[in-house]
Amino acid sequence: MKTVSDELLDELVDYMREAAEGEILPRFRSVTSDSIRAKTMADDIVTDADIASERVISERLKARLPDITIIGEEAVSEDGSILAKLADADLAAVIDPVDGTWHFAHGTPMFGSILAIVSGGQTIAGIIHYPVLGDFLVARPGQGAWHVAADGSQTRLSVAAPSPxxxxxxxxxxxxxxxxxxxxxxxxxxxxxxxxxxxxxxxxxxxxxxxxxxxxxxxxxxxxxxxxxxxxxxxxxxxxxxxxxxxxxxxxxxxxxxxxxxxxxxxxxxxxxxxxx
Missing domain, CATH: 3.40.190.80 (D-Maltodextrin-Binding Protein; domain 2)
Structure with a gap:
């Protein structure tokens, strides 16, 4: 199983920030009816921001890691056979370019971008970006989970305390x-x-x-x-x-x-x- 270095993790964060600033935020609260399409059902939708930001992240990943397998939500929506490649991939990137598209399309800020790097069927890096806030959650196995603020400051994360x-x-x-x-x-x-x-x-x-x-x-x-x-x-x-x-x-x-x-x-x-x- 491969690992993700500090340097690569920083680059992945940069790719997600670039996609958000260039493709997602400029379209936020300016979504029009002709830029929204239904997928599997009426409230399962895709926008131009989903497609454009997935393309940007995929292109950056391929340029940095030519052998990586890209599993993008929107690509899989068009060709379901892509998903089967995840099981055998030595290194794969799983991308949700705009998670919470319903919120994004209706002008509410509760959406994010998700990237997982998977090797040998195990996630070796997880990154969630919140474009409106400009911050991230990041984790690698054995290294804790962290909130990375827009100014770069980091705080370790912890789940809820036990309760009845x-x-x-x-x-x-x-x-x-x-x-x-x-x-x-x-x-x-x-x-x-x-x-x-x-x-x-x-x-x-x-x-x-x-x-x-x-x-x-x-x-x-x-x-x-x-x-x-x-x-x-x-x-x-x-x-x-x-x-x-x-x-x-x-x-x-x-x-x-x-x-x-x-x-x-x-x-x-x-x-x-x-x-x-």
Missing amino acids: INEMHGFIPLHMFEPGMRSELASRVLQFLRITTWRCSAWEYRMLATGAMSFCLNESLKPWDHAAGVLIHAEAGGYAATLAGEAYRPTMTEGYLLTAPSEKSWNLVCDALTSSL
Whole structure:
């Protein structure tokens, strides 16, 4: 498995900043109807900013690392066979150019850009950029998770402290689950202090890794949503696995992913959500 050096990490951050400043922010709050297209459903949309920023990041990566495999969300949307390359790639970049496109397209600042570098099926660097704020979350295995402010100052991240179920805050997108499971979960979430969904993995992982929220249950395993975030969350002290108990891997495409502050907390949340499901 390869590693990401300090120098390369800084370059990756620069690529994401360049894409944000050149392609994303100039289009923010100036999105027009002819620059938005639906993908799989009416509220699963893509904008010119998604496509342009993915192109910029991909071009910079290819110029710096010619042998890297690019797994971009928008490229996969056009050609699903690209995703299969992730499993065998010696080095791959998984890109979500604008995560939270619905927010971006409707003029709210809760969106981000996500980049994961994967080697041998493991994430070796995770970076999430928040263009409006100008800051980043970054992590590499064994080196902690960090908030990097717009001025370059760094603060180590830590997940929420242990707490009983009735004091936990969590993210669960109930509307995304199939109807049978949705109705079961809807009755169980009343055990927690607060449940919400922000429709944006970049921001949900920020809240988890900074300790603002306790847990998240996801109904899909798209690598551009989770490969970087799970590493950042883990390096901040968190624990993630599917409801079946499998440790998360970027190559996973099926299952429900649950993240929590610790393995003990994970078991508590899992039991609360799934007993007799």
